[in-house]
Amino acid sequence: MAPLLEVRDLRVEFPTRRGTLTALDGVSFDIAPGEVLGMVGESGAGKSMTGAAIIGLLEPPGRIAGGEIRLNGKRIDNLPYEQMRRIRGREIGAIFQDPLTTLNPLYTVGRQLVETIQSNLGLDAAEARRRAVHWLEQVGIPAAAQRVDSYPHEFSGGMRQRVVIALALCAEPKLIVADEPTTALDVSIQAQVITLLKGLARDKGTSMMLVTHDMGVIAETADRVAVMYAGRIAEIGPVREVVKHPKHPYTRGLMASIPPLDRRVEKLAQIDGSMPRLSAIPPGCAFNPRCPEVFGRCRVERPVLLEAGGTRAACWLYDPASEKRAPEAMRHG
Amino acid sequence: MLAFVISRILQALPVMAVVALISFAMFAYVGDPVAIMLGQDFTEAQRQALVASLGLDQPFFVQFAKFLWNALHGEFGLSYRLSRPVAELIAERAPATLELAFCAALVSICIGVPMGVYTGLYRNSWLSRLFLTFSLIGVSLPTFLIGILLILVFSVWLGWLPSFGRGDTVQVGWWSTGLLTASGLKALILPSITLGLFQLTLIMRLVRAEMLEVLRTDYIKFARARGLANRVIHFGHALKNTLVPVITVAGLQLGGIIAFAIVTETVFQWPGMGLLFIQSVNSADIPVMAAYLMLIALVFVTINLVVDLLYYAVDPRLRVGGGAARGH
């Protein structure tokens, strides 16, 4: 089946006083219709930035400097503002992190739903309002017919995020970009919200790009997962494979640092060092200064995504052409 | 709602009390009203009689209570300078000042808000830069100088508009209005601009700052992500959220306008309360100064109350339990 969303070699730059920073570099992935793609990585790895680039709302001065984004085969990365606006809402919906700040405090949730439905689907006011109530019911707001005239501050955090989900879905987009949809919520509510989101996406056949740093959420929700590091994709593949048999040394480190649920461990592994700042990304593989398996080629040549037995990893270990060698640390040690 | 209004009024009372005390202290202790009212020749008996009739021989609190009681009834005694009841003088002058202040507020809001919105939305356009430069000059120009320069250009050099006075006025009941005659309206133009210009630049800068702040918020970004039109986002969502701080400052500025009217009225010889006040300051006419001070305090307190009520109308978060439901 043809992919719904294709991202090819996406490059996002931030011109600053001290030179241009490359926030995203050569990011490529697809999302098939109905598929949920998880995006994980540390803060600053570029996962939210990828979402913002797709919905065309990069914070200035950030801009797409290269590559392309296609929705249903049609390029959307270079559209003028007005055309992109018509795509937002009715073709790509978005969910943001903090439901306390994503809703306009001065308008009732009903009004915000109605204006979204009307401006995207062109329905009359009565029909839009009927749908607004319907959507509130769908996302599990009790007594939706009364609550539709409530203001955001009259809802709890979890309920507000449900309202945000209703707002993102109410114009029936084919793709949802959900940026950390549960991070700001109480732990007890996170599971409910993610179940709701997953259920709705499945029912409507909506694809989803789920940005999160919570591997638990990914494991439970996503079909495939992309691991980002320093503005690049380190590894991408089916969730089971990436979680159980990570290929990229970074992914391995990441997985080893997550406490397993099924057994007790004395000490969690951690990756030494920290992710480089955007102004100081090393040449070659961005991970090379921290990689336990680094060798010569990693420092000079940037790895591309390579087949790595079930997943694809941006790591020279999986290039048959690389001369397999023992990690340098050992040789010198 | 009622509880909210009452609590605000209770908060305003100490302010009024302090102002009343200052006014009274001025009234009672500054200068010697007896000497002023008696003139050159008087006997001790005359002096004593006057002191007694003014109640100046009574204890402080009795005098203060009396002063308050009289003030509540609009009695502030006789002007030293004009020997007429102060209340009458002020009532005579009030329409002129209020009409001027109203027009100045209209000018500053109707021009200041759109300019602020524009410079907030298109922060790098050349017009925005022009507006900002203009506003910096506006803040640096003393009100009286603006008036003088306007008179020089539009009255002296061009001869288009009158340089002083209210023009022809029409009596509507006890209120004399300049809004109904052509010459009255013409006379209003220069003073209104003079008085409103500082407030205009202030409102413009404030709206711009608030607009920039609001446009950065998540809910504006989310509104864009929902595919709403720019027009709806900018003038619905964004502008409405800038209103709360703008109402505060604009409201307080309205009070400022009435106070600054002192200067504008002097420049244009506008027969209002401000001109009366400045004439009183120059001739140490304490009763008029005290009454004016109380009146201005009342105006400020009233404006603050109205501003609070407007908040109430704009921001639903304040409506539930008087602000207790903020946040979660």
Added chain:
Amino acid sequence: MAAAIARMLDSDLWWSFRRSPVTIASAVVALVCILGAAFAPFLAPHDPFDVATLNLIDAFKPPAWAAEGDAAYLLGSDDQGRDILSAIMYGARVSLLVGICSVVFAMLVGVAVGLLAGYAGGAVDGLLMRIADIQLTFPNILIALLVDGVARAALPPAVHDRVALFVVIFAIGISAWPQFARTVRGSTLVERNKEYVLAARVIGISQARIMLTHVLPNVLGPVLVIATLGLSNAIISEATLSYLGAGVPQTQPSLGTLIRIGNDFLMSGEWWIAVFPGIALIVMVLSVNLLGDWLRDALNPRLR
């Protein structure tokens, strides 16, 4: 000394100063104003107060470039035959003097009150800030006018004339202290809870000393910004008071007094008597304002 200069040239403040041509220009203009005013007795072409040199034949001369202009009176002369340029230089002297003195006065009162309120907290803080709030409700100029009016009524005319300058300084200063007090209180509250202050308290340094040696230096940045912007406000307030006839005595005319005098001749066409002092006032205030804006942005880049 050399080290201090080197440190200054290396600082962020100096760096941002050099990068802004507008700021450099306004600094130069402000400096010219200050020097011109300070050395007016040496620099001014005439002495406008020396009655002996005044001649009514020289009255109402238009600026030198006008048809009937006189090169001796560059910016023209007024009704008494005084040279406008000289009057402006002497007037700016009074304006600046009153402005600076009243800002310093407001600063001393405001910083002291702010430190006290912020450090003492509780009822003292509540009372002081309530007073500041009440005063802030009323425009500066109204308060200054009121103080001036009361002084006029309370003092015998002869005494009043002698102390008029101090009355104006007091009136303007007392109308401006709350801004300082509020800012200093805010910063004091922040500083008070920082660890170095706690540490100083633990090792037994007295409260007053902690305030003066630890807290005060940390609130000086914002105070400097308010003082600079306050100076332009004070100059405007003084000019306004003098224009209204309630400011400095006629014997020591400030720029505001000159404009007041010139105002009377506006309608009869002698515009220069009011306009040139007005321009001088604008230039002075604008340059101080620009410096204040720069200082605010330079000391607190986040505000941009």
